[in-house]
Amino acid sequence: MNIKVLEPHSSVDWAYVQDIFISVGWGDRGGIQYIEKAFRNSYRAWIAMERDTVLGFVRALSDGVYYATLADLVVHRNQQKQGTGSLLLQTALSDLKHIPTVQLMAVQEKHNYYERHGFKRVETSMARYLNPQKEQLFLLSRL
Ligand SMILES: CC(C)(COP(=O)(O)OP(=O)(O)OC[C@H]1O[C@@H](n2cnc3c(N)ncnc32)[C@H](O)[C@@H]1OP(=O)(O)O)[C@@H](O)C(=O)NCCC(=O)NCCS
Secondary structure (H helix, E strand, C coil): CEEEECCCCCCCCHHHHHHHHHHCCCCCCCCHHHHHHHHHCCCEEEEEEECCEEEEEEEEEECCCCEEEEEEEEECHHHCCCCHHHHHHHHHHHHCCCCCEEEECCCHHHHHHHHCCCCCCCCCCCCCCCCHHHHHHHCHHHC
């Protein structure tokens, strides 16, 4: 397995990337044109490959100086628990070592996983969601 950085000229099977989102229950993400746009508009995206097959990915949104936010760390359901997610995270954090603040949003069940990769829980997150289902799932005030 190797981790490649998405470059402007990189050709990626975006339909397969969409299948990976679907495999973990995140839906079709509105269509492959939006997936490609989101990845290409990211500060950086890392893609785990086994020969020509995409296994998983993570991307960073960033100003390149102060802050970076990791988004969409996903490994295909059938390829999980083999270290791919960890390698993606380690590669991303290493490439972002010049950025003093790296943040992410994660459901509670994933907090231990991220803690093992050096992240700490914070109390400073706020969010505005257009999707009421996301509010149902994520807002502290629902508790
Ligand atoms: C979160 C996610 C990306 C992790 O990917 P992954 O490739 O399975 O991650 P890893 O293999 O590095 O680690 C997963 C677990 O497998 C274990 N593992 C890693 N290699 C292993 C191996 N060879 N044999 C057995 N277990 C192994 C790890 O110790 C880890 O255990 P933990 O869950 O108790 O921490 C993946 O579960 C996923 O895509 N989930 C759905 C999307 C999601 O929730 N993303 C996070 C958004 S906040």
